Amino acid sequence: MDWARAQSTDNSLASALSASGASGLSTTAAADGVSPSDELAHYLETAIASEYGANSFRLSASYGLDRTGLAAGSSLVVGGLESVVENALDDLDVLLSSIVIRIAYDDDGVSLRLGTGESLSVDRVVVTVPIGVLQAGTIEFDPALPTATTTSIEALGMGTLEQLWLRFDEPFWSTDATVLSVVDETSEIAEWINLLPSTGQPILVGLTAAEDVPVTLKQNDDDFIQAALQTLVPFVDPSLSTATPSPTPTVVP
Structure with missing residues (x-):
């Protein structure tokens, strides 16, 4: 990661491991029958793949390893995920199963068009949807999102x-x-x-x-x-x- 961040362009994890020399580990098995090279391959194919849903050739070495998984001590929610947001929803109006298909915005506010044909007018909107939804163009923005934003959306992987x-x-x-x-x-x-x-x-x-x-x-x-x-x-x-x-x-x- 240190090597990758010092480069002028972003590199995949696989490229960074190779170019930095970090992948040049011993293939001699230890007493438990596992070599350092085996351990690295195992880490990439299990911990990395299941944490990010991508292999080392698709994952950025500079920016893609910032999260820690369950094995590293992250908390596990038990008893239902509603317990995480229950208190935060007090005094809020929550609309479920209300698909937003169009967001029109200007200096005066935001208009939301729902799949049912209904519309809502609000002062501000925070849009948090999966990257795949944005890439598919499921939500229409008026005016269209800036070119720099749409370019970044298309470049991101999932x-x-x-x-x-x-x-x-x-x-x-x-x-x-x-x-x-x-x-x-x-x-x-x-x-x-x-x-x-x-x-x-x-x-x-x-x-x-x-x-x-x-x-x-x-x-x-x-x-x-x-x-x-x-x-x-x-x-x-x-x-x-x-x-x-x-x-x-x-x-x-």
């Missing part, structure tokens, strides 16, 4: 991530580790998030990211679940179960 939530009758794993993954594992599940320590329930969340997402989308639910269960075999605690994790799980929407 990661892809699929989550598979599995709830089991009983846990077959005994570790309190938050993240479960296997070095050199080539399955479509980059890593598993273990929610048992934080929720008390035997729930695992499988993350599939970047180029693996289109592959999983070609499978039906049953095939994908069975393939995902096979990736959990290394985490079976023989003292809890004598079989592989084969119970039919609940797919949590």
